[in-house]
Amino acid sequence: MSSEAKLSAISADRATDAGAKTVFKVLLAISFCHLLNDTVQSLLPAIYPLLRDTFHLDFGQIGLISFTTTFTASLLQPLVGLYSDRHHKPYFLAIGMGITLIGLVTLSLAPSYASVLVAAALVGMGSSVFHPESSRVARMASGGQHGMAQSLFQVGGNAGSALGPLLATFVLPRGQRSIAWFSFVALLGMILLADIGAWTKKRRAMQAELRAVPLAAHVTPGHVASQEAEPHAHLPRKRIVWSLAILVALMFSKYFYLASLGSYYTFYLMDKFHVSIRSAEFHLFAFFGAVAAGTFFGGPVGDRMGRKVVIWYSILGVLPFTLALPYANLFWTGILSVVIGLILASAFSTILVFAQELVPTKVGTISGTFFGLAFGLGGIGAALLGKLADATNIRFVYHVCSFLPAVGILTAFLPDLNPGQRKGSQPRAGSR
Numbered sequence: 001m002s003s004e005a006k007l008s009a010i011s012a013d014r015a016t017d018a019g020a021k022t023v024f025k026v027l028l029a030i031s032f033c034h035l036l037n038d039t040v041q042s043l044l045p046a047i048y049p050l051l052r053d054t055f056h057l058d059f060g061q062i063g064l065i066s067f068t069t070t071f072t073a074s075l076l077q078p079l080v081g082l083y084s085d086r087h088h089k090p091y092f093l094a095i096g097m098g099i100t101l102i103g104l105v106t107l108s109l110a111p112s113y114a115s116v117l118v119a120a121a122l123v124g125m126g127s128s129v130f131h132p133e134s135s136r137v138a139r140m141a142s143g144g145q146h147g148m149a150q151s152l153f154q155v156g157g158n159a160g161s162a163l164g165p166l167l168a169t170f171v172l173p174r175g176q177r178s179i180a181w182f183s184f185v186a187l188l189g190m191i192l193l194a195d196i197g198a199w200t201k202k203r204r205a206m207q208a209e210l211r212a213v214p215l216a217a218h219v220t221p222g223h224v225a226s227q228e229a230e231p232h233a234h235l236p237r238k239r240i241v242w243s244l245a246i247l248v249a250l251m252f253s254k255y256f257y258l259a260s261l262g263s264y265y266t267f268y269l270m271d272k273f274h275v276s277i278r279s280a281e282f283h284l285f286a287f288f289g290a291v292a293a294g295t296f297f298g299g300p301v302g303d304r305m306g307r308k309v310v311i312w313y314s315i316l317g318v319l320p321f322t323l324a325l326p327y328a329n330l331f332w333t334g335i336l337s338v339v340i341g342l343i344l345a346s347a348f349s350t351i352l353v354f355a356q357e358l359v360p361t362k363v364g365t366i367s368g369t370f371f372g373l374a375f376g377l378g379g380i381g382a383a384l385l386g387k388l389a390d391a392t393n394i395r396f397v398y399h400v401c402s403f404l405p406a407v408g409i410l411t412a413f414l415p416d417l418n419p420g421q422r423k424g425s426q427p428r429a430g431s432r
Helices: 003-019 024-046 048-055 059-086 092-109 113-140 146-174 176-211 221-228 237-273 277-305 307-327 330-344 347-358 363-391 394-401 404-413 419-425
Strands: none
Touching: 024 048, 024 059, 024 092, 024 113, 024 146, 024 176, 024 237, 024 277, 048 059, 048 113, 048 176, 048 237, 059 113, 059 237, 059 363, 092 113, 092 176, 113 146, 113 176, 113 363, 146 176, 146 277, 146 347, 237 277, 237 307, 237 330, 237 347, 237 363, 237 394, 237 404, 277 307, 277 330, 277 347, 307 330, 307 347, 307 394, 307 404, 347 363, 363 394
């Protein structure tokens, strides 16, 4: 494709965003599907006590299950994103949920630890297909309010992450075979995602017609505002690469810490405070619920005040609370974990939109890469922290992880993307 053709295509996409209204029907649907997908994802760590007792596992083996799920997702997501940037496949989303369904059935029937790992890999593969394309759908339906759209999309996922442990409290007493009931969750997701895929096909056809119009026709007042709101286009390539590297470091801080809570929080509570499994699961549910509640605020605030502001307070701002957590009693541990979840949750959607604004022509690749990093870093963190817990104890893990948010100081080196201009250029949201 020539440079002029690329510029025309980019201009068409930006003009479409600037002139279109936010399609809340699609945003809510893709967010709900994200809830279904991540309910299944969070079911795995929530049933670790069941798997530990059934297959007599140690912390290292439990960490390997988490690593397998997240590694398959992280390995494939950038590739899926790159492929979908070049070849739009509207039914990728439904196919991904179908792979997750197969993984659930396999997990419910797994006769050995090796088959549990296979099931975990299938669940990870399903997510690797789902996330890049669903993030693109959220951006397509945003009407230019990309931060709000990604936050609403992430709220669905985080709500699912909170729902999984709660539902697991009903699975644990009924044994491994009851996991198969969750396949109906995946089936519902497949039906909804097939309908969303049909919408994206129509939307892309409309964008293709717009690209066919001469370049001058795309230069509208809304387009000018969009251009003014994207000063990143003038950043040198090295600055963009350096900024992406900083975002990756911030992702490392966030997801290694989340791995300590998401994978081992129940064990920490049972070891330190001698609570029951059911009580520990409810504490985990409260943490993931706080994550779901906190997720939404980052995107809209970033749309108005700038992404960098949100990244500052969501990473570095959580440090005092993580430092206090290892020394707290049971009551304050519950309170602090909720506060940490609320603050830390706003980071990902903001980081993702920041990266998409740095490289606006590669939305699928960027989404796949950052979702892949989210899964991969979480999986690596779970595995390493599991080994550390085996070598020392679970309480020591939380002392080590409490310092991770200090990495947020790197936010100072990120470029400012003119939040004032962005605020003034936002199109009005509506529904249709």
